[in-house]
Structures are given as C-alpha cells and as structure tokens.
Amino acid sequence: EFTKVAADPSIVNLGQGLPDISPPSYVKEELAKAAAVDRLNQYTRGFGHPSLVKALSQVYERVCGRKLDPLTDILVTVGAYGSLFSTIQALIEEGDEVIIIEPFYDCYEPMVKMAGAKPVFIPLRYKNGGNSASSADWVLDPAELATKFNSKTKAIILNTPHNPIGKVFTREELQVIADLCIKHDTLCISDEVYEWLVYKGNKHIKIATLPGMWERTITIGSAGKTYSVTGWKLGWSIGPQNLIKHLQVVHQNTLYTCPTPLQEALAQAFWIDYKRMDDPDCYFYSLSRELEIKRDRMAQLLQEVGLKPVVPDGGYFMIVDVSTLNVDLSDVDEKQPYDYKFVKWMITSKKLSAIPLSAFCGPATKRQFEKYIRFCFIKKDSTLDAAEVILKNWNKQTA
Amino acid sequence: VEFVKLAATYSTVNLGQGFPDFPPPDFLKEAFVRALSGENHMLHQYTRAFGHPPLVKILAQYFGKLLGRDLDPMTNVMVTVGAYQALFCCFQALVDEGDEVIIIEPFFDCYEPMVKMAGGMPVFVPLRPKAPKDGKLMSSADWQLDPAELASKFSERTKAIVLNSPNNPLGKVFSRGELELIADLCVKHDVLCISDEVYEWLVYDGKEHIRIASLRGMWDRTVIIGSAGKTFSATGWKVGWTVGPNRLLQHLRTVHQNSVYHCATVAQEAVAQGFQRELELYGKPESYFVQLPKMLQQKRDWLVQSLDAVGMKPIVPEGTYFLVADISEFKSDVPDVPDSDEPYDSRFAKWMVKNKGLAAIPLSAFYCGAHKNNYNHFIRFCFAKEEATLKAANDILQKWKLEKTSP
Numbered sequence: 043e044f045t046k047v048a049a050d051p052s053i054v055n056l057g058q059g060l061p062d063i064s065p066p067s068y069v070k071e072e073l074a075k076a077a078a079v080d081r082l083n084q085y086t087r088g089f090g091h092p093s094l095v096k097a098l099s100q101v102y103e104r105v106c107g108r109k110l111d112p113l114t115d116i117l118v119t120v121g122a123y124g125s126l127f128s129t130i131q132a133l134i135e136e137g138d139e140v141i142i143i144e145p146f147y148d149c150y151e152p153m154v155k156m157a158g159a160k161p162v163f164i165p166l167r168y169k170n171g172g173n174s175a176s177s178a179d180w181v182l183d184p185a186e187l188a189t190k191f192n193s194k195t196k197a198i199i200l201n202t203p204h205n206p207i208g209k210v211f212t213r214e215e216l217q218v219i220a221d222l223c224i225k226h227d228t229l230c231i232s233d234e235v236y237e238w239l240v241y242k243g244n245k246h247i248k249i250a251t252l253p254g255m256w257e258r259t260i261t262i263g264s265a266g267k268t269y270s271v272t273g274w275k276l277g278w279s280i281g282p283q284n285l286i287k288h289l290q291v292v293h294q295n296t297l298y299t300c301p302t303p304l305q306e307a308l309a310q311a312f313w314i315d316y317k318r319m320d321d322p323d324c325y326f327y328s329l330s331r332e333l334e335i336k337r338d339r340m341a342q343l344l345q346e347v348g349l350k351p352v353v354p355d356g357g358y359f360m361i362v363d364v365s366t367l368n369v370d371l372s373d374v375d376e377k378q379p380y381d382y383k384f385v386k387w388m389i390t391s392k393k394l395s396a397i398p399l400s401a402f403c404g405p406a407t408k409r410q411f412e413k414y415i416r417f418c419f420i421k422k423d424s425t426l427d428a429a430e431v432i433l434k435n436w437n438k439q440t441a
Numbered sequence: 442v443e444f445v446k447l448a449a450t451y452s453t454v455n456l457g458q459g460f461p462d463f464p465p466p467d468f469l470k471e472a473f474v475r476a477l478s479g480e481n482h483m484l485h486q487y488t489r490a491f492g493h494p495p496l497v498k499i500l501a502q503y504f505g506k507l508l509g510r511d512l513d514p515m516t517n518v519m520v521t522v523g524a525y526q527a528l529f530c531c532f533q534a535l536v537d538e539g540d541e542v543i544i545i546e547p548f549f550d551c552y553e554p555m556v557k558m559a560g561g562m563p564v565f566v567p568l569r570p571k572a573p574k575d576g577k578l579m580s581s582a583d584w585q586l587d588p589a590e591l592a593s594k595f596s597e598r599t600k601a602i603v604l605n606s607p608n609n610p611l612g613k614v615f616s617r618g619e620l621e622l623i624a625d626l627c628v629k630h631d632v633l634c635i636s637d638e639v640y641e642w643l644v645y646d647g648k649e650h651i652r653i654a655s656l657r658g659m660w661d662r663t664v665i666i667g668s669a670g671k672t673f674s675a676t677g678w679k680v681g682w683t684v685g686p687n688r689l690l691q692h693l694r695t696v697h698q699n700s701v702y703h704c705a706t707v708a709q710e711a712v713a714q715g716f717q718r719e720l721e722l723y724g725k726p727e728s729y730f731v732q733l734p735k736m737l738q739q740k741r742d743w744l745v746q747s748l749d750a751v752g753m754k755p756i757v758p759e760g761t762y763f764l765v766a767d768i769s770e771f772k773s774d775v776p777d778v779p780d781s782d783e784p785y786d787s788r789f790a791k792w793m794v795k796n797k798g799l800a801a802i803p804l805s806a807f808y809c810g811a812h813k814n815n816y817n818h819f820i821r822f823c824f825a826k827e828e829a830t831l832k833a834a835n836d837i838l839q840k841w842k843l844e845k846t847s848p
Contacts (some may be wrong), residue, residue: 043690058487060486060487061486062483064482064485065482065485070477070478070482070485071806073707074474074477074478077470077473077474077477078470078474080462080463080464082463082677083464083470083674083675083676083677083678083838084460084461084462084675084676084677085458085460085463085670085676085677086677119706120522120701120705123700123701123702124700124701127699127700127701134478145787147701149699152699156699181618182744191843227732237483255448259631261839270485271485271486272485272486272487273483273486273487273488273703273705273707274485274705274706274707275703275705275706276705295529295551295555295558296525296529297522297523297525297526297529297679297701298523298525298551298764299521299523299525299677299679300679301522301677301678301708302677302678303677303678303681304705304708305471306517376666402788427812437567
C-alpha cells in the first residue's frame with residue numbers, strides 16, 4: 043500500500059527501505075564484465091554459482107572464525123527474502139511454534155503461517171529513562187522470553203541489526219537467546235542483512251559464533267544491503283550441512299537457480315573487498331561511515347522539530363515517536379491505528395513519507411507501537427535536503 | 442542433478458543439459474549493459490514486485506497481440522524468477538491438498554515434485570509412439586495421446602492439467618486438433634490448464650505454435666508460462682512470466698509475494714527492451730524470433746543426420762532444442778542387466794558419458810517412477826550448441842560406429 047504512494051515523485055520518500063544512492067562503481071563494472079562472457083548468460087550451479095559461494099565462504103570464514111564448505115554450508119537465494127522462505131519451508135513444520143520478536147520485518151509472520159506453524163510474539167520493550175532515546179534502550183525481558191519457549195518451539199527468528207528499530211543485539215543479549223535455544227533444543231534463524239551497517243561504539247556479533255549455536259543456526263545475508271543493490275535480489279543462507287541440505291531441497295523445487303551474471307559480479311565485488319578487509323576503505327566499513335553521517339543529520343533534523351527519534355545503533359532506519367506533535371486525527375477513520383493515519387496525513391499535507399510502525403507488529407502490540415513511524419535514511423543528500431526543508435517548515439504550518 | 446554432475450566430470454561433448462552454448466543476441470546484451478551502467482542507477486534497486494513496469498507493459502502488448510485480446514499489464518501478467526518459479530507459483534496457488542493434476546509423459550521433471558509439494562496427486566498419461574511410415578524417420582508428431590485414455594484420466598478430483606507445448610524432451614508441437622481435445626475435456630470437467638510454453642518460438646518446418654488459451658472457453662482457465670531464457674538464449678538471466686486472467690493470477694501474486702517478492706531489476710529492464718525490438722520487427726526476417734528457429738532447425742537437421750548415419754534412430758522434433766533418439770541398435774555395448782533397478786537408458790547414458798565422453802539425458806528421467814521402464818531405450822540430446830560442438834559429437838559417433846563394425 044505504502045509502496046504505491048511512494049512512487050509519486052513530488053513526495054520525499056523516506057518510507058520504503060531502499061537506497062537512492064548509487065552502488066559503488068566497481069560493482070556495476072563487474073556486472074558489465076560478467077555479462078560480456080557468453081557462458082555467464084546461461085544456467086549456473088543451482089545452489090549457488092561456484093565463484094560466489096567460494097567468495098562468500100572466504101569472507102565469512104574470516105568473520106566467523108570457522109572453516110566453511112562452500113558447497114554444503116552455503117545456499118544462494120533470490121534475496122534474503124528467498125533465504126527466509128527456503129529456511130522456513132525447509133525447517134518449520136505444521137504445528138510448530140516460531141518465536142518472532144516485535145516489531146518484526148513484516149514477511150516473517152505470513153511465511154511462518156504458510157509453513158503451517160504458529161507465530162509466538164514477544165515485544166522489545168522501551169526501558170525508561172534517558173533524554174535522547176537510543177535503539178539500545180529497547181530490550182527483551184529475559185523472564186518474558188523464557189515463557190515463550192516450550193516443547194513445540196521449533197525456532198526463534200532473530201534480526202540483528204534490527205529493522206525497524208536499528209537495535210544491535212549485544213553479546214549478553216544474544217547469550218540469553220542462545221541459552222534458551224540450547225536448553226529447549228530450538229533452531230535460530232538469524233536475519234543479519236544489515237550486518238555491515240553498525241555505527242561507532244557497536245559491534246555486530248553473529249549468534250552462530252556463540253558456543254553451541256553453530257549447529258542450530260541459519261545465518262542470512264543480503265547482497266542488496268551489503269552493496270546497495272537491492273534490485274539484484276541475491277541473498278544467502280549459511281549454516282551446518284545437515285540444515286542447509288534441507289534448504290537446498292526447497293530451493294531445487296522452487297526456482298532451481300539464481301541469475302548467473304549477477305552472482306558472478308557479486309563474487310568479484312566480494313573478492314575486491316575481501317582483500318581489503320583490514321583497510322578502512324573496504325566498502326563494508328566505508329558505507330557505514332557514510333550512513334552514520336546521514337543518521338546523525340536525520341536525528342538532528344527530527345529533534346529540531348520537537349520530535350524524539352530513537353537513534354539506531356545499526357541498520358538504515360530510524361523510528362520516531364510522533365505523539366509529541368499532537369496532531370489530532372480523531373476525525374479520521376477510527377479503526378486504523380494512529381500511525382497509519384499519521385503517515386497518510388503526513389504524505390498528503392507535508393509531502394513526506396514514512397512507514398507506520400504498527401505494520402511491523404502482531405495484533406496484540408499494535409497499540410504499543412502506534413505512536414511511532416519509521417524513516418529510511420540511506421538517501422542521497424538532495425533527498426535529505428528536501429526532507430530538511432519540510433521538517434524545518436513543519437511548525438510554521440501547524441502553529 | 443546427477444547427470445549434470447557426471448557431464449561436468451567426464452564429458453568432452455555435453456549435449457545433455459538444456460541450455461545454449463552460444464550467447465544471447467547482441468541487442469539483448471547491449472540492453473543489459475545500458476541498463477546497468479545508465480544514468481538511472483535506481484535500476485539496481487527494487488522494482489515493482491509483480492513485474493518491472495516496462496516489462497509487464499510490453500509483455501501485455503506483445504501477448505495481447507498474439508492472443509487477440511486486451512491485456513492489463515498490472516493484472517494479467519506477472520514476472521517470475523524463470524519459468525521454473527512461475528510453475529512453482531501455479532502449483533502452490535492453484536493446487537490444493539487432495540487435488541489431482543494430469544501430467545503428460547514424458548514431462549519436464551519438476552512437474553511431479555511440485556505437484557506433490559502442493560499436496561496434489563499427479564495422474565500420468567503417456568504420449569504413445571505410432572510407427573512411422575516405411576522408410577521415414579519417426580517424428581515427434583508420431584507420439585500421440587490416446588483420446589479415450591486421456592478422457593479416462595479426468596475425474597471430479599482433477600484440478601488441472603499441465604500442458605507443455607512445444608514439449609521437452611520429445612519436441613512435440615501439439616496440433617490444433619490435439620489441443621482441442623484437451624480443451625474440450627478441460628471445459629467439460631471445469632479443469633484448469635497450466636500451459637508451459639517456454640519453447641514457443643522454437644518451432645520448425647513452418648509449423649505453428651498454437652496457444653491453448655486462444656481456444657474457445659480456455660482463456661479463463663489457463664495460465665500461460667513463458668521464459669526469457671529460452672526466448673532470448675539467456676537461461677542464466679532467470680526471467681520468466683505468467684499470463685492469464687486476473688482471477689487466477691491474483692493467487693499467483695499472493696504466493697510470489699510471500700516467497701521471493703521481487704525479481705532482479707536490471708535483467709527485467711533488458712528483456713523489456715528486447716521485446717520492444719521484437720514487437721517492432723514482428724514477423725520480419727530480422728526478428729530474433731524468426732532467426733533463432735531458422736538457425737536451430739539447421740542444427741537439428743545436422744544432428745538428425747549424424748545420429749541416423751550411425752544407427753541411433755532420431756525422432757525428428759517439431760520444436761524445442763531437444764531431440765530424442767532410439768539407442769536399441771547400440772545395446773551390444775551396454776548389455777542388459779535383467780534384475781537391475783536402474784532403467785536401461787540411464788545405465789546406457791552413464792556408460793556413454795564415461796566411455797565416449799558424450800553426455801545426453803536418459804528418457805526415463807522424464808517419466809514417473811512407475812513408468813520409468815516403459816520407454817527405456819531412448820536418450821535426449823540438446824542441439825542448441827555451436828557448430829564445433831555438434832561436429833565433435835559427430836566425430837565421437839562416427840568413431841564409435843567404426844569400432845562397432847570393425848573386427
């Protein structure tokens with residue numbers, strides 16, 4: 043629904059999560075090179091183009107400190123979305139329960155249901171205190187989390203860095219989850235698409251690297267988020283062979299192979315950055331530095347309007363509590379959550395779009411999150427400039 | 442999957458897996474490069490989930506023209522990750538637990554597992570070979586459905602029939618009469634038709650590819666599946682599409698939205714430009730859709746000749762880039778093992794790739810488990826290969842024949 047609205051060019055679109063910045067030029071060049079090779083326009087290996095799975099295994103061996111077999115421990119999919127689908131179809135069965143942390147990326151719930159399982163929700167809760175809210179203030183209650191695990195629990199879906207809040211789960215927080223997974227023999231589906239986008243003072247930790255977790259975790263990554271090429275729709279699942287083989291079966295019976303030239307180009311891009319993983323110019327680090335500046339600018343603009351942004355430790359989204367603006371929308375359709383009404387009003391009257399946070403919640407928590415909206419800040423300077431004009435003029439019009 | 446691995450290890454000439462070893466046409470490669478390097482870098486970001494607007498628009502225009510029907514790009518067309526994912530969406534969307542789905546044998550091997558994955562029950566009906574006229578080579582047209590047998594497969598549980606024309610592996614191009622037979626039964630029993638037409642442009646000898654959706658009573662119950670990979674010799678791009686009535690496509694959209702959501706943008710943009718060019722050159726000699734079948738027909742004839750000369754009996758395909766040959770004359774090389782679980786042609790194909798370096802696929806791979814031994818002395822060759830490859834295949838065959846006939 044909100045994607046359609048955003049197609050209007052007169053609206054400053056900070057809603058949908060896609061960059062309007064260009065991918066790095068070497069990434070585009072590698073694609074051009076790949077397309078020029080005849081055989082790279084034909085089918086490649088179903089579970090992942092050999093040079094790509096090799097490159098992924100090297101990068102992630104370094105990150106995880108563990109040897110990876112590119113042919114058995116990795117599956118390349120159509121975006122991280124495809125990895126989520128293959129993982130859930132492969133490992134979740136009818137009657138299983140799957141724990142989902144709210145707010146959540148909206149596809150988790152329908153995918154779990156499609157597998158015949160029951161989603162069990164647990165919300166991140168805002169710790170009181172502190173003037174400028176940070177994503178770190180949003181935490182799981184360990185006791186509450188423990189109550190969600192039972193003998194039917196097949197998996198928990200973890201998303202770190204988190205969309206929409208931008209939370210980067212700490213080692214301690216991951217340990218709480220890991221302990222429960224081990225205790226109840228539960229799988230962990232770890233959506234880490236924003237893994238490189240962590241800001242100063244934070245570190246992205248892979249839950250699969252905690253003791254006892256490798257054998258029960260599928261870690262999902264995304265080329266779209268790593269290289270600012272969401273339109274390439276390439277993602278991957280990494281995990282132990284005995285789990286990945288089931289994902290491969292699903293993949294083999296749903297789309298068989300992913301596009302070849304894109305995979306080859308991605309492989310080459312990974313080699314370029316793998317070689318400079320000790321260098322600050324590596325895109326994995328330079329992109330997050332670029333985004334940190336945008337994050338800080340976005341936060342400041344929102345604060346100047348009198349809003350309370352939740353400054354994210356990672357990812358490229360920022361949520362904001364808009365209730366302080368006291369925009370009265372009580373005459374609008376009652377049944378819709380406040381944030382939906384707010385966003386629609388903001389699009390029409392301010393020509394600025396965002397996504398309402400209740401879109402990321404289960405039915406029970408919609409009330410809790412309906413005063414928040416989500417902005418995406420992986421936008422070029424001119425887009426942020428346009429947003430700045432709107433925000434600076436905001437109070438003048440509503441006075 | 443198994444045969445792909447064997448070919449990779451042993452083969453010097455791979456006529457097994459179905460993809461061209463020649464490149465896509467220049468105009469398409471150029472479109473791809475223009476898309477990825479152009480000023481509009483947003484082509485590297487998400488596009489519309491159900492299909493990149495320029496692509497669905499041109500597909501609606503092009504297929505609207507072919508079907509003589511006004512198509513809405515937003516509701517009558519959906520883009521998928523290859524025809525493979527289109528098939529997946531069809532089965533998931535339209536087949537419910539307990540439904541029966543009729544599959545014509547021999548069939549593209551994914552139909553069976555996909556029907557099962559959707560909780561459906563595959564019901565098989567074979568194409569049966571009729572002996573060709575004296576002295577003539579068998580044609581794929583000689584493999585036919587028995588009308589009474591086909592009718593007997595329709596029951597009240599039948600949800601859909603999968604039609605693949607032109608047919609992989611035989612190369613059969615269903616005639617109007619044959620399609621009418623199927624259509625009548627679909628209408629009579631209110632059954633859907635999943636029509637896999639990926640090889641729609643690869644028809645030879647002036648034959649016409651007829652779209653079953655254009656027959657009376659069929660548009661409303663048919664989903665047509667197409668493939669850029671086969672249409673433009675770019676199988677590695679994995680761009681496919683479905684065309685059909687909104688009442689069916691809306692369900693495909695739901696499945697698509699919850700499994701892959703978006704397809705890669707750049708490839709869609711390039712395919713859209715490819716179709717634009719083809720629309721402008723429709724029916725003209727420079728059209729790729731005219732040139733490609735012409736080029737492939739020559740290769741077909743070449744391979745037919747090669748095989749015939751050495752005693753493998755080719756079934757001349759009316760379409761696709763596949764050819765099935767009867768290997769009965771070569772049985773002396775690979776003796777029968779009566780108690781073997783493995784179908785004869787499968788053992789033969791394995792022996793051939795290991796000992797002769799020539800890869801092909803056994804026909805039994807295209808039959809369900811229970812019927813694998815019904816037609817077990819045929820192997821499938823792919824002839825979408827460069828001249829040098831076909832010549833190398835000929836050399837292997839000639840050498841093989843010489844070895845058989847010399848003392």
